[in-house]
Amino acid sequence: MIECVFCRIAQHELDAQIVDEDPDFIAFHDAHPVAPVHLLLIPKRHVASLAEWTEVEPDLAGRWLLRARDLAARSGLAPSGYRLVINTGEWGGQTVAHLHLHLLAGRLLKWPPG
Ligand code: AMP
Ligand code: ZN
Numbered sequence: 001m002i003e004c005v006f007c008r009i010a011q012h013e014l015d016a017q018i019v020d021e022d023p024d025f026i027a028f029h030d031a032h033p034v035a036p037v038h039l040l041l042i043p044k045r046h047v048a049s050l051a052e053w054t055e056v057e058p059d060l061a062g063r064w065l066l067r068a069r070d071l072a073a074r075s076g077l078a079p080s081g082y083r084l085v086i087n088t089g090e091w092g093g094q095t096v097a098h099l100h101l102h103l104l105a106g107r108l109l110k111w112p113p114g
Helices: 005-010 060-074
Strands: 018-021 025-029 037-043 082-085 101-105
Touching: 005 025, 005 037, 018 060, 025 060, 037 060, 060 082, 060 101
Parallel strands: none
Antiparallel strands: 018 025, 025 037, 037 101, 082 101
């Protein structure tokens, strides 16, 4: 029994609205969207946070970022723009301890965040 919610989604043990998948990554709709488009893109292999992603294969992090870019483009978000966010640790607002990248779009996003 896997305890990590995002590991369970990655292994198709828990329902999610999956929008993109390859052997290393999976993307799905956030269950509590804070923007009209709110997707999460995660590495399938469990790692708790960006800070703890120490044993990362050299090109995996780069492919992750470019996959987020391509997902945004394929979703038609590039012309209007979007935001990628990686909350890390308690003060970074991280609530799920499996590394994830938020893709936010669909309205004007204010800066700085609260
Ligand atoms: P963070 O605060 O950066 O850790 O973001 C965690 C995100 O995961 C939040 O935006 C949650 O709404 C989202 N979330 C938590 N559980 C699920 C789930 N089972 N399916 C989809 N999104 C989830
Ligand atoms: Zn996990």
